[in-house]
Amino acid sequence: MTSNGIPLLSVRDLQICYNTPSGAVRAVNHINLDMERGEVVGIVGETGCGKSTLAHSIPRLLPEPPAQVVGGEIRFEGTDMLSLRNKEVPKYRGTGIAMIFQEPINSLNPSFRIFDQVVEAIKVRKMREAGMEATSAAEPHDYNEPKPPVSHPLREVTATTRRNRFGDIEFDRKELMAEVVEFLSMVRINDPEHILRLYPHELSGGMRQRIMIAMALSEQPRLMIADEPTSALDVTIQAQVLSLMKDLIEEVHTSILFISHDLGVVAEIADRIGVMYAGNLVEIGKAADVFSKPCHPYTQSLLRSFPHGYKTDGKLPTLKGAVPNLTRLPTGCPFRGRCESAMDICATAMPDTIDLGDGHLVSCYLNRKGAA
Ligand SMILES: Nc1ncnc2c1ncn2[C@@H]1O[C@H](COP(=O)(O)OP(=O)(O)OP(=O)(O)O)[C@@H](O)[C@H]1O
Numbered sequence: 001m002t003s004n005g006i007p008l009l010s011v012r013d014l015q016i017c018y019n020t021p022s023g024a025v026r027a028v029n030h031i032n033l034d035m036e037r038g039e040v041v042g043i044v045g046e047t048g049c050g051k052s053t054l055a056h057s058i059p060r061l062l063p064e065p066p067a068q069v070v071g072g073e074i075r076f077e078g079t080d081m082l083s084l085r086n087k088e089v090p091k092y093r094g095t096g097i098a099m100i101f102q103e104p105i106n107s108l109n110p111s112f113r114i115f116d117q118v119v120e121a122i123k124v125r126k127m128r129e130a131g132m133e134a135t136s137a138a139e140p141h142d143y144n145e146p147k148p149p150v151s152h153p154l155r156e157v158t159a160t161t162r163r164n165r166f167g168d169i170e171f172d173r174k175e176l177m178a179e180v181v182e183f184l185s186m187v188r189i190n191d192p193e194h195i196l197r198l199y200p201h202e203l204s205g206g207m208r209q210r211i212m213i214a215m216a217l218s219e220q221p222r223l224m225i226a227d228e229p230t231s232a233l234d235v236t237i238q239a240q241v242l243s244l245m246k247d248l249i250e251e252v253h254t255s256i257l258f259i260s261h262d263l264g265v266v267a268e269i270a271d272r273i274g275v276m277y278a279g280n281l282v283e284i285g286k287a288a289d290v291f292s293k294p295c296h297p298y299t300q301s302l303l304r305s306f307p308h309g310y311k312t313d314g315k316l317p318t319l320k321g322a323v324p325n326l327t328r329l330p331t332g333c334p335f336r337g338r339c340e341s342a343m344d345i346c347a348t349a350m351p352d353t354i355d356l357g358d359g360h361l362v363s364c365y366l367n368r369k370g371a372a
């Protein structure tokens with residue numbers, strides 16, 4: 001809850017489709033999701049389940065068209081995000097909602113050195129602190145996909161800002177340089193003086209993601225949305241970046257919606273875990289409950305294919321079949337075609353969501369009282 005008792009994030013009956021020549025792709029179907037301040041919620045599911053669509057809809061980053069919010073509501077700290085006019089949306093990015101993407105190379109401007117990008121962020125923050133309108137540099141750019149909001153070093157900005165006689169802010173280059181160096185050191189970059197002179201393409205993927213993660217976190221956003229931030233990195237670097245992220249989360253106490261197809265990664269970081277299948281949130285609960293008492297057959301299958309996870313028979317089976325085509329979803333539960341426990345009733349309608357207690361919710365007929 002926020003200090004006035006309003007949930008940080010409240011998603012209600014959200015429905016999103018992509019209008020394509022072959023029909024409407026129903027990427028998000030009747031999703032409800034609440035988040036409290038300081039929570040880390042992980043969303044997992046196979047490719048094409050609608051995780052990114054859900055994540056990008058919150059800060060209004062979906063490409064409309066082809067995306068279309070068909071129904072439902074997204075409230076961030078009580079604000080109805082879907083009713084905002086386009087020019088009002090940037091106010092909620094950065095210190096409100098920050099975003100980290102899988103491919104940091106797409107989020108950094110290829111034509112500027114790291115120094116210039118970080119410095120730009122510092123300047124924008126100083127201008128905001130001084131009560132001036134942030135320039136367009138603060139808003140997402142489309143290099144390949146939407147750019148996360150420009151953000152700033154974690155620590156308090158100490159460099160002084162002065163105004164010239166026209167009232168514009170003047171920046172002291174030496175102070176800015178010191179801030180950029182400190183900023184890069186903070187994300188465990190050992191030779192910041194060298195790195196700040198490089199262009200994004202001259203950095204490794206892990207290094208670029210460190211910079212992006214720290215830039216997003218350092219704004220101290222109330223909600224950070226990380227869409228597969230470590231998926232493009234190799235395993236060792238992934239572990240390092242995840243560990244850095246965990247340390248920084250402790251420091252800034254932000255809330256995070258962490259998207260991943262990897263249960264192992266989500267298990268490392270999330271307080272609660274939501275499982276998506278074919279555009280539906282089929283199970284959500286405290287991470288410990290979802291791991292120890294998974295109730296949806298899809299969650300159980302995911303955990304069985306996760307080496308350290310839940311196993312019923314000591315084997316490590318992989319889930320057969322594929323996510324159904326979202327333009328032609330079957331009637332009833334979309335998982336029934338792959339479900340070993342499917343019953344006749346599963347073909348009739350999508351099961352209601354059942355509350356198993358302590359915030360553990362599941363949408364499956366098996367969990368109804370009296371179910372076989
Ligand atoms: N711009 C688009 N136009 C048409 N269909 C789209 C578009 N973006 C996504 N989709 C479709 O929406 C569905 C959900 O996609 P989404 O990217 O949200 O899934 P995801 O769970 O994030 O997958 P991944 O794990 O591969 O990132 C998929 O069927 C996808 O093909």
Ligand SMILES: [Mg+2]
Nearest residue numbers: 051052053227
């Ligand atoms: Mg995705």
